[in-house]
Amino acid sequence: MKNTERFSTRVNNYIKYRPHYPVAVIPYLETATGLTRQTIVADIGAGTGISAQPFLDNGNKVYAVEPNKEMREAAEKLLNRYADFIAVNGTAEHTTLPDASIDLVVAGTAFHWFDQQATAAEFRRIGRKEAWVVLMWNVRQAELPFEKGYEKLLHQFGTDYKDMEHRNVGSSQLSSFFQPGTMQEKVFQNAQLFDFAALKGRLLSSSYVPEEGHPSHIPMMHALEDLFQKYKEQGMVKFHYETKLYVGKV
Template sequence: MKNTERFSTRVDNYVKYRPHYPVAIIPYLATEVGLTRDTIVADIGAGTGISAQPFLDNGNKVYAIEPNAEMREKSQQLLQRYPGFSALAGAAEHTTLPAASIDLIVAGTAFHWFDQTATATEFRRIGRKDAHVVLMWNVRQAELPFEKGYEKLLHQFGTDYKDMQHRNVGTSQLAAFFQPDTIHEKTFQNAQIFDFAALKGRLLSSSYAPEKGHPVYEDMIKALEDLFWKYQEQGMVKFHYETKVYTGKV
């Protein structure tokens, strides 16, 4: 399956159960890169609009670039109330945006899908003079017993889980993307709380989780249910995240 099609059947779960970004990112970027309400933002690989939302709430004009039709249409449905929101069919390597038109280029969880050499070239093309790039994603933690159990489940049942982990985007890879500029890194704490239905939806929002009809689907859901009831407290379990934010110029 093409990378751009992996989430076509997962849009509803993605919207409901993927983590959002801490609102503290906005004042941080105001200080770090000079973000204001007048900053024109391009959100690359915008998906259903989760990464665009903080900037729209800040009053920014946001061009959401997304190659997957189902996810792009969902973002239009969810964010049409924002006059500054525009969703466009495009990709990181070819955004369709005019040259020198963007003040701040944002890439959320989608960054690991990009051809990074071609993407850096495109970012240089669309960015205005002194434009900044912000890369950000939520890194799910696996320190507590429930989190370790969930991680083990993904390794057992995930179709290509190890290849999809954002923590595979290492420091050297980021340094190469931003060179010769210096990377600035900031970490925020984030969390989600789930009942079992939501935990199941969170699992199925991931492109590596087998869907209904797959030979291991029923076994996976049974293992998830066993994990939930082993560690739930008052019918809930919790994911902890570190939201990583990297800023620089390309």
């Protein structure tokens, strides 16, 4: 399956159950990049608009570049109340945006799908002279017993979860993407609470999880319910995340 098609059948769960970004991201970027309401933002691999919304709420014009038709149309429907939201059918390597048109390039939980060399060239092309790039991820933690059990479940049932793990990107891999001496790192704490229905939706929002009809789907759901019953508190379980930001220039 092409990377751009992996989430086509998972849009509804993605919208409902994927984590958003902490509100503290915006004031941090005001300090780190000079972000203002006038900053023109390109959100690359924008998906259903989760990463675009904080900037729209801040009053920014956002070009949301997303190659997946189903996700892009969902973003258009969810964010049509914002006059400055523009959905664009494009990729990180070929955004279709004009030369030198963007002040801030953002990729939220998407950069690991990109061709880094071609993406860097495209970001340089669309970025204005002083443009900044922000790469951010909500990184699910696996320290507590429930979180470790969930991670074990993904290894057991995920169709290509181990391959996805290899896509994890950190400061050592990104140092060559950014201009030397420009990369800044920042970490925020983030969390989600789930009842069982929501936990199921969160699981099924992941592209490496077998969907209904797959032979592993029903055994996986039974294992998920067992995990939930073991660790629930007041009918809920909790995911902890570190929201990691990498800010720099290309």
